[in-house]
Amino acid sequence: MSDSDSRAFFLDCDPGIDDALALAYLLARRTPIVGVGSVAGNVDARRGAANARRLLRLFGRLDIPVSVGLEAPGDDHAxxxxxxxxxxxxxxxxxxxxxxxxxxxxxxxxxxxxxxRTYGDRLHIIATGPLTNLAHVLAKEPDFGRRVGGMTVMGGAFSVPGNVTPWAEANIASDPAAAAHVVQSDWSRLTFVPIDLTYTHLLNREDQAAVRDLDRPELETLCRIVDFYYDAYQERFRGQHIPLHDPLAAAIAVEDARVVAATRGEVTVRVEHGERRGQTTASPDADGRVTIVSAVDRPCAQILVDTFTSSRQR
Structure with a gap:
């Protein structure tokens, strides 16, 4: 494991199949998770919290607390x-x-x-859903981002089309105002893992079969959850691959996937209502607030299979 495990991690998520896969991966590698929080996105916030709790029960980790986050503002939750x-x-x-x-x-x-307050700069947040909760925190405590160790966000589309509109990625599109607040705030470290990258990290059916062949009931259940995702991506990947959006962000946060290429700069989120609402654009700036990851050192699918395999041997 990396030296990231001296940190304390909080997963802010909207489970969600890829959130479930990310959480299972973090649990398999025994990441020091101090909490899981829900936010409205893939499902409403209360259902998301229930899903997180049930996933923790599946993996025998009811010691990790779960909290209910905020619902999406207005009609942004689709x-x-x-x-x-x-x-x-x-x-x-x-x-x-x-x-x-x-x-x-x-x-x-x-x-x-x-x-x-408890962990200070040891706390690292992994945000795999909309940024509604974080914007709410920053509105009350503007220095929050400076007091924690940092945050890794799965979100944004910068050089590729969005996945919910031609311009916007789903997590950002769910609450553009929140995302705009977050990227305009000061952080000790703020890292974005956009779909520009996550759509190049795919899990295929052979990878999934390798996990299923480990013959562990919790992983068999996880694989049944993931099965639905292949059908959802039938048109894009012909049912043979799924993108590892949230697992890749998690792997980068805990440094199992090491960043080999990234751009530092300022990020702008379009908040005006209209067809481009939720669009993210980046302006390179060596002193910018945001790091946008564009390449890592190994495939996320390999990281997942290796982690689930090695967790069996512990």
Whole structure:
């Protein structure tokens, strides 16, 4: 494992099939996760928290607290559209082990503020959903980004078309105002992992079969969840590959995928209503606030298969 494990990680997510895969990967490598928070995106925030709790139960990690985050503002949450990619329950229609879907009493923004006080610059946030929670935190504590160690965001489309409109990526499009607030704030480190990169990191059916062949019930269930994703990407990848959006962001955050090419600069998010709402553009600047990753040292699929395989041997 990398020296990143001296840090404390918080996963702000909207589970979501690729969120589920990212969480399972983080658990398999025994990442020190101090909390999981939900946000409206692939599913509404309350369902997202329940999905996170059920995934933690599946992997025997009910010691990790879960908090409910904020719903999307106005009509930005497009649940019907997202269900075609993630299923009505967000997890490809797969039912996970039953039990109480208990969550913490504080909201995800409150939890983030508390964890920042507890861990300071050891805290690193992995944001694999819309940035609604983070914008809310920054509105109340503008220095939050400077007090934590940093944040890795799965989001944005800079040199490729968006995946929900020709201009916008889904996480940014769900709450453009929140994303704009985040990129305009000061951070000790703010890293974006856009679909420009994640669409080049694919999991194929042979990779998935290697995970399924490990013959572990929790991984078999995870593979059944992922099966739905292949059907969702039938048109783009003919049902043979799926993009590893959130797992790649997680792998970069914990330094299993090492960045070999990136651009430093300022990011602008279009917030005006219209067809280009949610569009992200980058202006290179050596002193800019945001690092946009464009290449890593190895395929994310290899990282996932290797991690799930080695976790069996521990």
């Amino acid at each position: 649940d019907d559209a997202n269900s075609s990619f993630h299923g009505r329950n967000g997890l490809g229609g797969v039912s996970l082990p039953s039990g109480p879907d208990d969550v913490g009493e504080s909201t995800t923004p409150d939890t983030l503020r508390r964890l920042a």
